[in-house]
Amino acid sequence: MPAGNDYKFRVIAVDAIGNTSGTWVDITPKPDGVNEIGDAQFGAPQGITINREPTSAHFGRIYISNSASTASTNPGATAAGDGLFLLNNDLTFRGGSASTAAAAANSSLVTSTTTSDVLSPWKCNINQDNPNEIVVSDYLDGYENVWVFNADGTEVQRLLNSSTTGPSTGAAANHGNQFCTLLSGIGTGRKLWAIDEDKDAGGTRFTGGYDLLRYDVGTTLSNYTGQPAEVKNGGTTHTNPTVTNFYSGWDMQFGRVKGTSRLYVACRRGNATTGNLAMVCWTLDGNGNLTGALWSVQNPALSVPAGLPDNYAEGWNYTSSIAVDEARGRGAVVSARVAKVLIFNTETGAIIGPAFTVGNGSTTSYRGIDADFDAAGNLYTANANDGHVRVWSPPDGPNSYTTPYSGTMLLNCPYATPTILVQPVSGKTCEGRSFTFSVVAEGHGAELTYQWKRGSTVVGTNSPTLTLSSVTAADAGNYTVTVNGCGSVTSSVATLTVVANCIPDYNGDNLVNQSDWVLWEACATGPDVPASSECLSASPPKDLDFDGDVDQDDFGIFQKCLNGEYEPDPACVR
Amino acid sequence: MKEWRSSMNTSCCARSRLGVHAFCCALIVGLGSLLAFNQQARANVFAAHLETSATSWNFQSGPITFSYRLNQPATSVNIEIYRAADPNTVIRTITNCPTARGLNQVSWDGTDDLGTRCLPATITNSA
Numbered sequence: 001m002p003a004g005n006d007y008k009f010r011v012i013a014v015d016a017i018g019n020t021s022g023t024w025v026d027i028t029p030k031p032d033g034v035n036e037i038g039d040a041q042f043g044a045p046q047g048i049t050i051n052r053e054p055t056s057a058h059f060g061r062i063y064i065s066n067s068a069s070t071a072s073t074n075p076g077a078t079a080a081g082d083g084l085f086l087l088n089n090d091l092t093f094r095g096g097s098a099s100t101a102a103a104a105a106n107s108s109l110v111t112s113t114t115t116s117d118v119l120s121p122w123k124c125n126i127n128q129d130n131p132n133e134i135v136v137s138d139y140l141d142g143y144e145n146v147w148v149f150n151a152d153g154t155e156v157q158r159l160l161n162s163s164t165t166g167p168s169t170g171a172a173a174n175h176g177n178q179f180c181t182l183l184s185g186i187g188t189g190r191k192l193w194a195i196d197e198d199k200d201a202g203g204t205r206f207t208g209g210y211d212l213l214r215y216d217v218g219t220t221l222s223n224y225t226g227q228p229a230e231v232k233n234g235g236t237t238h239t240n241p242t243v244t245n246f247y248s249g250w251d252m253q254f255g256r257v258k259g260t261s262r263l264y265v266a267c268r269r270g271n272a273t274t275g276n277l278a279m280v281c282w283t284l285d286g287n288g289n290l291t292g293a294l295w296s297v298q299n300p301a302l303s304v305p306a307g308l309p310d311n312y313a314e315g316w317n318y319t320s321s322i323a324v325d326e327a328r329g330r331g332a333v334v335s336a337r338v339a340k341v342l343i344f345n346t347e348t349g350a351i352i353g354p355a356f357t358v359g360n361g362s363t364t365s366y367r368g369i370d371a372d373f374d375a376a377g378n379l380y381t382a383n384a385n386d387g388h389v390r391v392w393s394p395p396d397g398p399n400s401y402t403t404p405y406s407g408t409m410l411l412n413c414p415y416a417t418p419t420i421l422v423q424p425v426s427g428k429t430c431e432g433r434s435f436t437f438s439v440v441a442e443g444h445g446a447e448l449t450y451q452w453k454r455g456s457t458v459v460g461t462n463s464p465t466l467t468l469s470s471v472t473a474a475d476a477g478n479y480t481v482t483v484n485g486c487g488s489v490t491s492s493v494a495t496l497t498v499v500a501n502c503i504p505d506y507n508g509d510n511l512v513n514q515s516d517w518v519l520w521e522a523c524a525t526g527p528d529v530p531a532s533s534e535c536l537s538a539s540p541p542k543d544l545d546f547d548g549d550v551d552q553d554d555f556g557i558f559q560k561c562l563n564g565e566y567e568p569d570p571a572c573v574r
Numbered sequence: 575m576k577e578w579r580s581s582m583n584t585s586c587c588a589r590s591r592l593g594v595h596a597f598c599c600a601l602i603v604g605l606g607s608l609l610a611f612n613q614q615a616r617a618n619v620f621a622a623h624l625e626t627s628a629t630s631w632n633f634q635s636g637p638i639t640f641s642y643r644l645n646q647p648a649t650s651v652n653i654e655i656y657r658a659a660d661p662n663t664v665i666r667t668i669t670n671c672p673t674a675r676g677l678n679q680v681s682w683d684g685t686d687d688l689g690t691r692c693l694p695a696t697i698t699n700s701a
Contacts, residue, residue: 008656009655011653012651013621013644014651015617015648015649016650017649059623060621089644092676376617377618378645393617
C-alpha cells in the first residue's frame with residue numbers, strides 16, 4: 001500500500017473536580033450504587049499490575065493474578081480459577097461477552113485454562129521496559145515456576161521452571177517460594193528478578209532463603225537454566241548488606257519508568273519474630289544492575305506520624321506489597337495483617353502517611369494484599385483476604401492529571417500519493433504589485449487540498465494558486481506548496497524576489513519623461529527576445545514585467561508612469 | 575461483565591468554518607446522573623483503550639465511530655486528530671465528548687477543523 005494520510009487520535013480527559021477530601025478516598029466503581037465492582041469477583045486476588053505506559057497499545061489495562069479459585073475463600077466469587085485476569089482501566093473485565101458475570105470473568109482468565117501448571121499465582125508485574133510482558137510468580141504448587149504472558153495473555157512462557165529443568169545445585173537452586181518476580185530490559189538485556197520469601201529453615205527442595213536473585217535471562221523464552229547473576233542476602237543469616245535482619249522479602253517494584261534506576265523492596269517484617277516494616281531502595285546502573293542502596297528503612301516507628309500503626313503490637317506485620325509512583329515521588333506499602341496502607345517518600349523512604357484501611361486483613365500469613373498505581377496516580381489494591389479490588393483517589397486535589405493518550409488508529413489512504421505536474425516557478429515583482437504562484441497536481445481517491453508556505457510559515461491553503469497582493473519586501477522568500485490527497489507531496493522551492501524601486505526614473509531626476517524613455521529604449525529587444533544581462537539587472541528595471549524581454553508590454557507599464565513635469569506616481573508600476 | 579455505562583456520543587461538536595456539522599447535536603447523554611456520582615471523590619482521570627470497530631472505512635459512507643474508556647468520570651473530554659507524521663498539527667478537535675466512566679464512543683465525519691472532508695481510508699489498528 002502506498003504511503004497515505006495517516007492519522008492518529010488522542011483523548012484529552014480532564015477532571016476538574018478531583019478528590020477534594022484531603023485524604024485517600026475509596027472511589028471503587030459501584031455500578032448499582034451499592035456494591036463495588038470487585039465484589040465477589042475474585043477468590044483471592046494476590047497480585048495487581050497496571051500498564052501505565054501511555055505509548056503502549058494496551059495502556060490502562062489492569063492485570064490481576066488470582067490465587068484461589070472458588071467460594072472456599074470468598075463466598076460468591078465468580079472469577080474461578082487460578083490465573084491472570086485482564087481488566088480494562090475502568091475495572092470491567094476485558095472481553096467476556098457472556099451474559100453472566102461469571103462467564104465474562106472466566107473469559108478473561110488467561111492462564112489456567114491454557115496452562116495447567118499455573119497454580120496459585122502470586123504477584124504479577126509488567127516488565128517496566130516492555131509493557132507487553134507480564135511476569136507472574138507461582139507460589140504454592142511446589143514448582144515455584146515463573147510465567148511470562150503477553151499483553152493479551154495469548155502467549156505464555158514458563159521462563160523459570162525449577163522443578164524440572166532448573167539447576168539443582170548452585171545459587172540458582174537456592175530459591176524457594178518466589179512471592180514476587182519482576183522483569184526489566186528487553187532483548188539480550190532482559191533480566192528476571194525474583195524475591196525469595198520462604199524455605200528459610202532449609203526447605204527440602206531448596207537450602208537458601210530470603211534471597212533477592214537476578215537472572216539475566218536475555219531472550220530466553222522458557223525454562224531458563226542459568227545461574228543467577230546476582231544474589232542478595234543469600235543463605236540463612238538473615239543479614240542484608242543494607243538492612244539488618246532483612247527478613248522474608250515479599251514484594252518489590254521498580255520505579256516503573258522505562259530505564260528506571262531504582263528497585264524498591266519490601267520485607268514481610270523487619271526480622272524473624274518482631275518488628276514491622278523494612279524497606280530498601282537500591283539504585284541500578286544503566287545496564288539495570290544493582291549498584292548501591294539509596295535508602296533503607298527497618299523500623300519506621302520514629303517517622304510514622306502519631307496514631308499510625310508503628311509496631312508489631314499494633315499489628316503492622318506481613319508487609320505484603322510495595323507500589324511506587326516515582327512520577328509523584330510517593331510509594332505505598334501494605335500490611336496484609338491490618339489491611340492498611342502507608343504512603344512513603346520514594347526519595348527518602350520516610351513515611352509521609354496517612355494510613356488508610358483497604359478492606360479486611362488476616363492473620364493468615366500467605367493471604368496478601370497487593371497494590372499498584374495507575375498512570376493518573378490512583379492506587380489500586382487487590383485484597384486476597386476479602387476478594388476485593390479497590391481504587392483509591394489520592395488527596396491531591398482536582399485536575400491533577402490529563403491524558404495525552406496517543407491512540408492506536410491509523411487512517412491509511414488506499415490510493416497513490418498525489419503528483420505535481422507543474423511546479424511553482426520563481427519570480428520577481430515590484431513592491432505594491434500582486435504576484436501569483438501556481439501549481440498543477442493530480443491525485444486519486446480524494447479531493448486535493450493545498451497548503452502554501454513561505455519558509456515554514458503557512459501563507460495559504462486550499463488553492464492550487466497563491467496570489468500575493470500589494471507585495472512588500474516581507475513577501476520575498478522561498479515558497480513551497482504541499483498537496484494533500486491520498487498522502488501528500490511537497491513542491492520544489494520557488495523564490496519570490498521583491499524589487500523595491502520599479503518606477504522607471506532611470507536618470508534619477510524625479511521625473512518619468514522622454515529622457516527616461518531613451519534610456520529604456522536602449523534595452524528594447526522585442527517579444528520573447530532575451531534582453532542583455534545588463535538590461536535585466538538594471539535598477540530601476542527595464543524589464544518591467546520581469547518576463548525576460550524588454551518589449552511593448554514593458555513599454556505599456558513605462559507609459560503609465562510618464563508624467564512630464566510631475567512627481568512619478570508610485571502606482572504606475574502596479 | 576455487563577457494562578453499566580456505554581455512551582454513544584452524537585453530540586461531539588467540532589470547530590468548523592462551515593459551522594456545526596450535521597452529526598453534532600445537542601444531545602448530552604446522561605451527564606446529570608453522571609455528575610451525581612460521588613463528586614467529592616473523583617479520581618484523576620485518564621483515557622485508554624482507544625479503538626475502532628472498523629477495519630476499513632470510507633467517509634463517503636458516513637462517519638466513523640471510535641471508542642475510549644475512562645477510568646473515572648471526567649469533567650471534560652476532547653479528542654484531537656492529527657497527522658501521524660506531524661503530531662503537533664491537530665487537524666480536528668472534537669469537543670464535548672462523553673465523560674462517563676467506562677466505554678464511550680465518538681463519531682467523526684472525516685472533516686478537519688476547516689471543514690475539509692478527509693480522505694477515504696482504510697483503518698489499521700496498530701496494536
